[in-house]
Structures are given as structure tokens and as C-alpha cells.
Amino acid sequence: MAQLDVAKIRADFPIFDRTVRNDRRLVYLDSGATSQKPRQVLDAERNFYERHNAAVHRGAHQLAEEATDLFEAARATIAQFIGAQPDDIVFTKNATEALNLVSYSFLNATIKSARGKALPEGASRFVLAEGDEIVVTEMEHHANLVPWQELCDKTGAVLKWIGLTDDGRLDLNSIEFTARTKVVALTHQSNLLGTINDIPAVSAMARAVGALIVLDACQSIPHMPVDVTELDVDFIAWSGHKMLGPLGIGCLWGRAELLASMPPFITGGSMIETVHMESSTFAAPPKRFEAGVPMAAQAVGLAAAIDYLNDLGMDNVAAHEHRLTQLALDELAKLPGVRVIGPLVATDRGSAVSFVVDGLHPHDVGQILDEHGVAVRVGHHCAWPVCRRYSVPATTRATFYVYNDESDVQALVDGIKAAQKFFGVGE
Amino acid sequence: MNLENMYQEIILDHYKHPHGKGLKDDFAAEVHHVNPTCGDEITLRITPNADGTLTVSYDNQGCSISQASASILFDQINNVSLEQGTEAVDHLIAMLQRTEEPNEDILGDGIALIGVAQYPARVKCALLSWMAWKDAAIQATGKGE
């Protein structure tokens, strides 16, 4: 395995050319929220606009042809990255929309079925009845929780969840799946705790009762090799902007036969087969789920991000982050009054490191860190129930990525010490 | 360091030794306000008195700015009229938006919150308790729009 050359990587990211707050070096530890973008991605997007800009899948001219080719080539690059077929990748605005696409498929199939309307073949898997169960976990990002709560509210299905152990892992004994369990939706890696979940164990439980499995891979696909042929799941949702790609693009991967049996979510142009005044029929996936002129430049940018990550090697990326995570956990453990929320060991754990500082609110910790040029996130990180579970109002979170190194961990540690000193706590 | 403008001694004092924290049992209106981005929370109660003034009590959790700001609120607008309290809230907002100069007669120690104005993300923290007061005061006096 090759070590990442962080200095060389940083040189690819224009943002590191600037300083923050009183001319400090930028120590960017907020990639869990969104990653920075290398020049290669920015160039790819710019090149699309400068040379090939047109509305894809429309127009009889050369530019439209080129734009369409680039867009579909991007889809193929992205598919290959996770071992999938291009037609099984749907472009969305972000992971949130991708997860809603799935939850709304259930809602729309349920409503249409109740009204005796035509549905694609196989859509009965998406029809919910009162008392059916949807299972999530207590560590979900709101994006993989609220849509399911809403679906339950509208259909009479019941929301259940897998609880958490004190050390930040899923407690698989906290729940039993039943014949009524129709969906199990869970995160691959927690954005707050850093926990990497045992997906094979959960899918085995879900398969035993015939439930569909929806994986939120927002915090895994950017950070480690993920292969759909090895994961026994039905849907995978993630965002491009957390993996060096542009804002405004996310992906949903789905099993081909399931995508084919789903009614559309957002409707309009591009997603149709025929349209009459009374009614319409719909295109095959992925187009059925891509209404309107799509975000072609962002798709091209995301493909460039994937090329960049492939050049680094996802095994190397994972190993690099693992080392930094280990170092951060070791260093934070040495600080009096600092407590990590989440697994204290780097095994089966990603680089999201959340912590609380005795006597200090995360907002104040974040403010002092910011003054030192260290960018972290504070708050509940869109996972409020996790904070409740561990009885903290909020946390400070550092996340590490390809452009971070040991000096960034040290800057974090120094910043926390400075915060303790400033507020007179921690001695 | 700029930060020292925000975290002035006065602010840190209010944070470490908050005034008036703790809920009173009798009240005409109770509100619960949160800052959903960071989880700061306040429960605030208002009891109108015969002379038209409003007694406030509160309990809260959150960052130094939100805690100090609630403590200052208690100093400045406990047992004042709806009109006088509203004037203070409006002035604090204007000061943080830098459209009015800090007026110590209205805000007392609250003028030290001026340092927050340079950190837009923290303005919400400073305003949380004051917006809660306005909400509860209007409910308690039935003087909503």
C-alpha cells in the first residue's frame, strides 16, 4: 500500500492557497460536511461549460451530442467506481434527494395502489399497509430518518429503530425484524460517531424477513472502497460534494429490477415515454427518475473527482484516514476533560471524530479553533437523536480526508488546549 | 485577538454566574425556543403583574453567548412593560445588525454583545433568549398582531 503524498495533494486544492482569520494556515477538518475540490474537478466543470455546454438528451446539434456523451460517460465512471452498471445509477441533487426518491416510491406506490391505478410490474414490493414496519437506526443523519418518519405518518406504517451501545455501535439485540418489516434503512458510516456499521450482519437479518435494504453511503463511499457486488443491499444513496466533487449532485444506486418497478418521484420533462393530455407513460430507469435538464457539468466534475480518487487508490485513502483517526483518538485521550463520543478505537471506524470538552459548549470550542484557523463543525450534525442518546446537547466534530496530515491533528489538539486555557477549564 | 471583543470579561462573567436562571412555577405564557443548528435551548416564562410589568423566568442550556445573553436579559427587562422590553429587543437586533450604535441605557451589560456582530453564526445565539421573551410577552399580554 502506498502512503499518500499529502503535500502534493494539497497543491491540487486552490483553497489551501488562502489563509483564514488573521492570516492563519487553513486546517480544514470539516470534510464530513463537505470536502474541498481539487483543480482537476474545477477544470473539468469549467471545460464542460467552455467547450461542450448544452442541454443533454435534447437538441439535434453537435454540442448537445458532446454534452450527452460526457454526461453518460460520467455515469459510467461513477458506476464503475462502486462496481455497478451505469443504468442502475440515478443522478439526484444530493443524498437527501436520493433517499427521498426511495421513500416517495413507497408512498406513491401505496397511494396509487389504493386508488387502483396502474403501477409498474413488481411495484407491490413498494406498497405499504397500516402496521408494516420501517426500521432505521438511532445513529441516522436526519436525511435518512425524517423521510421515513414522514412515510410512516402518511401510510400508517410503524417506525422502529436499532438502538446503540454505550461505545457507539449498533445494538443488533435491541430489535427483532418481523414479517411486517418492509424496509431497513441505515447508514454505512455514522457522520457523528464515525462508526462503520456491519452491513452484512444487518442485511442477513433483513433478508431473513424479506425486507428491502437502503444504505446511506454518504460517509463511506468518499472514504473507503465500496463495491455493490459485495454488499447485499438494494439501494445506496450518497452525495458528490463530500468526495471532492461539485455541489448539487448526488447518486442513487438501485437494483435494476427494483428501479424498474418503482413509480416516478419528480415528474416532468425527460422522464416520460409518451405524453397525452389525459395521462403519460414513463421512461425506463435511470431516466424515469431524472426529470428536467440534468446537472451535466456537475456529473462531469464528479467523474473527475472519481478519477482523482482512483489515482490515489481508495485502499490508500482508507489507510491514510485510519492512521489519522488513530492518532487523533490517541491524542484526544491524553487531554484532560476531553471525551470522544463514539468508538474509542479506530477499528471499524471512520475519520469523523466527535468530542465534548468539560465545561465548554461546542460552539465556544469551535470559535476558538476557528480563531486558530482550524475549521470544525459544531452542533448536533443533523443527527440530533445521537446527541440525546449520549446525553450531550451537541459536539465538536473533526473529520479527516486526503489533504489532512499529522500537523492538522496537532493543530486540533493545540486549539482545544487553547480553548481550555481561554475559558479557564481543563486544569 | 478579535475573539476578545466577543468574549469580553463581562460576557464570561454572566456565562459563569448567570442571573435569574431557574423557572418560576406560576406563569401566563411559556415558550421553548431552540437554535436548531447548534442545539441551544431555552424555556422562558412570563407572568404579567398588576402594574403592567412582566416578570420573567427561564432555564436554558447552550453556549457562552446564549447563556450570557439570557442572564443580561434578566438584568435588563425583568419586570418591565411589554413596550419597554420590546424596545430593548429591537435595539439589540439593530445593534447586532450594526444599524444602531450600542445604547447602554437600554441594554446595560448587553452592549458588550456588540463583539458578536462580527461572527454572523453567533448572532442567533445572542438573540435566542430575547426572541423567546418577545414571543412569550406577546402571548402573555394577548397583544399579538
Ligand SMILES: Cc1ncc(COP(=O)(O)O)c(C=O)c1O
Ligand atoms: C450520513 C449522512 N447522510 C446524509 C447526508 C446528507 O447529505 P446531503 O446534505 O448532501 O444530501 C449527510 C451529509 O451531511 C451525511 O453525513
